[in-house]
Amino acid sequence: xxxxxxxxxxxxxxxxxxxxxxxxxxxxxxxxxxxxxxxxxxxxxxxxxxxxxxxxxxxxxxxxxxxxxxxxxxxxxxxxxxxxxxxxxxxxxxxxxxxxxxxxxxxxxxxxxxxxxxxxxxxxxxxxxxxxxxxxxxxxxxxxxxxxxxxxxxxxxxxxxxxxxxxxxxxxxxxxxxxxxxxxxxxxxxxxxxxxxxxxxxxxxxxxxxxxxxxxxxxxxxxxxxxxxxxxxxxxxxxxxxxxxxxxxxxxxxxxxxxxxxxxxxxxxxxxxxxxxxxxxxxxxxxxxxxxxxxxxxxxxxxxx
Numbered sequence: 387x388x389x390x391x392x393x394x395x396x397x398x399x400x401x402x403x404x405x406x407x408x409x410x411x412x413x414x415x416x417x418x419x420x421x422x423x424x425x426x427x428x429x430x431x432x433x434x435x436x437x438x439x440x441x442x443x444x445x446x447x448x449x450x451x452x453x454x455x456x457x458x459x460x461x462x463x464x465x466x467x468x469x470x471x472x473x474x475x476x477x478x479x480x481x482x483x484x485x486x487x488x489x490x491x492x493x494x495x496x497x498x499x500x501x502x503x504x505x506x507x508x509x510x511x512x513x514x515x516x517x518x519x520x521x522x523x524x525x526x527x528x529x530x531x532x533x534x535x536x537x538x539x540x541x542x543x544x545x546x547x548x549x550x551x552x553x554x555x556x557x558x559x560x561x562x563x564x565x566x567x568x569x570x571x572x573x574x575x576x577x578x579x580x581x582x583x584x585x586x587x588x589x590x591x592x593x594x595x596x597x598x599x600x601x602x603x604x605x606x607x608x609x610x611x612x613x614x615x616x617x618x619x620x621x622x623x624x625x626x627x628x629x630x631x632x633x634x635x636x637x638x639x640x641x642x643x644x645x646x647x648x649x650x651x652x653x654x655x656x657x658x659x660x661x662x663x664x665x666x667x668x669x670x671x672x673x674x675x676x677x678x679x680x681x682x683x684x685x686x687x688x689x690x691x
Contacts, residue, residue, distance in 0.1 A: 393411045393637070393651055393652040393653065393681075394407065394649065394650075394651060394652070395649055395650040395651075395652055396648075396649045397647055397648060397649050397650070398642075398646060398647070398648040398649060400642070400648050401640060401648040401649030403684060404625075404629070404640060404648070404649070404683060404684050404685050405649065405651070405683055405684060406682055406683060406684050409681060409682040409683070410681070411651065411653065411679055411680075411681045412679060412680045412681065413677060413678070413679055414446055414451070414452070414671075414678040414679060414680055415444075415446065415451065415452040415677070415678040416676060416677040416678070417676065418437045418440065418444070418676045418677070418678070419437055419438070419439035419440050419676060420437070420438050420439050420532070420658065420675065420676070421435055421436065421437055421438075421658060421659070421673035421674070421675070421676070421677075421678060422435070422436045422438055422463050422464065422621070422658050422659050422673055423435060423436040423462065423463050423464040423465040423475065423476070423509070423621075423659060424465070424659055424660065424661035424671050424673055425465040425466055425467060425473070425661055426661050426662065426663025426664070426667075426671065427467070427471075428663070428667075429471065431447060431448065432445050432446060432447045433445070433446040433447075433661070433663055433671050434455055434465060434473065435671075435673060435678065436459065436462045436463055436464075436465070436475075438461055438462070438463055438478070438532045438533075439531050439532055440457075441457065441458045441459055441460070441461055441479075442454055442455075442456065442457035442458065442459050443455045443456040443457070443459045443462050443465075443475075444678075446671075446678065452678070459477075460477045460478075460479040460480045461477060461478035461479040461526060461532060461533035461534075462475050462476065462477055462478075463475070463476045463477070463478055463506075463507070463508050463509065463526065463532075464476045464507070464508055464509035464510045464520070464521075464566075464621070464659075465510065466510050466511050466512050466518075466690070467512065467690070468485065468512045468516065468518070468549075469512065469514070469516050470488070471488075472485050472486055472487060472488060473485065473486040474486075474495070474510060474512060474518060475510065476506075476507035476508055476509065476510050476520060477507065478506040478507075478525075478526030478527065478532055478533030478534075479526075479533045479534055480494070480497065481497055481503050481504045481505065481506055481507070481526075481527070481536070482494050482495070482496060482497035482504060482507065483495045483496050483497075483507050483510060483518065483520055483547065495518065495547060495549065496545070496547050496552075496554045499540060499543075499545070499554055499556070502539040502540050503539050503540070504522050504540065505522050505523060505524045505526070505527055505538050505539075505540060505542065506522070506523065506524060506525055506526025506527045506532075506533060507520050507521070507522050508520070508521045508522065508523050508525060508526070508564070508565055508566075509521050509565060509566045509567055509621060509659075510567075511567055511568055511569060511690070512690070513569060513573060513602070514573060515602060516548075516549060516550065517546055517547065517548050517549075517602075517603070518546070518547040518548075518549065519544070519545065519546050519547075519557070519567065519576070520544075520545055520547070520567075521542075521544055521545075521561075521564035521565055521566070521567055521578065521579075522540070522542060522543055522544070522545060522564065523542045523561070523563040523564055523565060523581070523584075524538045524542060524563070524583075524584060525563065525565075525581075525584050528584045529584070541559060542561050542562060542563055542564055543556045543558065543559045543561065543564065544556070544557050544558040544559070544561065544564050544567070544578060544605075545557065546603060555603075557603075557604060557605045558578070558596065558605055558608070560608075561578070561580055562580065562581075562582045562583045562586075562589070562590055563580065563581040563582045563583055563584065563589070564578055564579070564580065564581075565578075565579035565580070565581040565619070565620055565621070566578070566579040566619060566620050566621035566622050566632075566633070566659065567579070568622055568623055568624050568630075569598075569624070569688075569690075570624055570628050570643070570688075571624055571626055571627075571628055571688040571689075573598060573602075574597065574598055575595055575596065575597060575598065576595070576596045576598055576605060577593055577594070577595050577611060577622065577624075577630060578593070578594050578595075578596070579591075579592075579593055579594075579618070579619040579620060579621070579622070579632075580592050580593070580594055581618055581619075581620065589618075591613070591614070591618040591619070592610055592611070592612070592613050592614075592619070593610075593611045593612045593613075593614065593619045593622070593630070593632065593641075594608055594609065594610060594611060595608075595609060595610075595611040596608050596609075611630075611641075611645050612630070612632075612641050612645045612647070614632060614633075614634050614639060615634075616634065616635040616636055617633075617634045617635025617636065617656060618634070618635070619632045619633060619634070620632075620633040620657070620658045620659055621633050621658060621659030621660060621673075622659075622660070623660060623661060623662055623687055623688070624687070624688040625662070625685040625686060625687055625688060626685065626686050626687070626688050626689070627643075627685065628643040628688075629641065629642055629643065629648070629685065630643075631660060631662075631670065631683075632660075633656075633657035633658055633659055633660060633673075634650070634657060635656050635657075636650065636652060636653070637650050637651050637652040637653035637657055638650065638651040638653065638657055638660060638670065638672060651670070651672075651681055651683075653672060653674045653679060654674070655674035655675040655676065655677055656674070656675050657672055657673060657674050657675075658673045658674075658675065659673045660672045660673065661687070662686065662687020662688075663687070664680070664682070666686055667686045667687040667689070668682055668683060668684070668685065668686050668687075669681070669682050669683075670682070670683050670687075
């Protein structure tokens with residue numbers, strides 16, 4: 387279903403070459419509760435996406451539309467793929483990151499740090515060296531709606547997990563509510579959303595950027611990258627040129643590598659997350675609250691494992 391083509395807002399001339407005026411915002415499905423964690427499987431030509439409050443992972447294909455991939459999902463949130471093509475994801479209820487093996491078995495990769503349980507892993511990315519980086523705020527254990535109230539045992543942090551030896555390390559611990567994250571195309575930078583503490587009257591909300599140290603295992607030089615307005619950055623992705631396409635209250639915002647807001651894809655609902663996929667990774671799949679959208683753009687998503 388097409389929702390029209392008048393949703394492009396150009397704020398910088400550079401954005402004109404990045405969008406397609408004849409590519410509409412398409413509605414792929416509706417009637418969900420809160421969509422998150424989209425990941426594209428090019429070899430299966432499908433999108434997986436979490437419907438967190440409904441405790442399920444959905445599967446979308448061009449020919450079959452939306453179907454159930456996994457239910458219950460133990461309140462799954464963010465997803466990615468590892469270097470072997472396996473699904474790696476976050477679980478609010480189980481307070482862990484887990485991997486779906488190629489034969490369908492599920493392996494818990496990390497659920498505690500120094501003897502204490504993780505909070506509610508939220509978003510996750512895999513670096514080209516196979517290491518897994520994820521955010522661990524308390525969002526999923528402060529409300530029953532997205533997993534069930536539980537006691538926090540650790541401060542909100544950003545972690546790096548090495549599946550080769552099982553080592554879990556904190557790479558940043560000065561967050562109030564770490565959320566979405568992604569690497570720049572060359573993996574020299576890591577962008578992380580700071581969403582602030584849950585239910586705060588005046589939360590700190592911004593996108594930070596870190597330099598990845600030469601050893602590829604540490605972060606340094608944290609700094610403010612961009613302040614999204616209206617709303618906040620939740621999930622985001624980089625395109626091949628290093629532009630950030632991020633969620634916002636009024637749609638998807640495109641931000642240059644220098645932090646300039648270039649333009650917007652206006653969406654009629656709050657956007658929580660997005661992912662590049664489809665033909666040549668140039669279709670943007672958009673989680674618009676209770677509705678799944680897609681729109682072709684004139685940029686390709688950065689290649690990831």
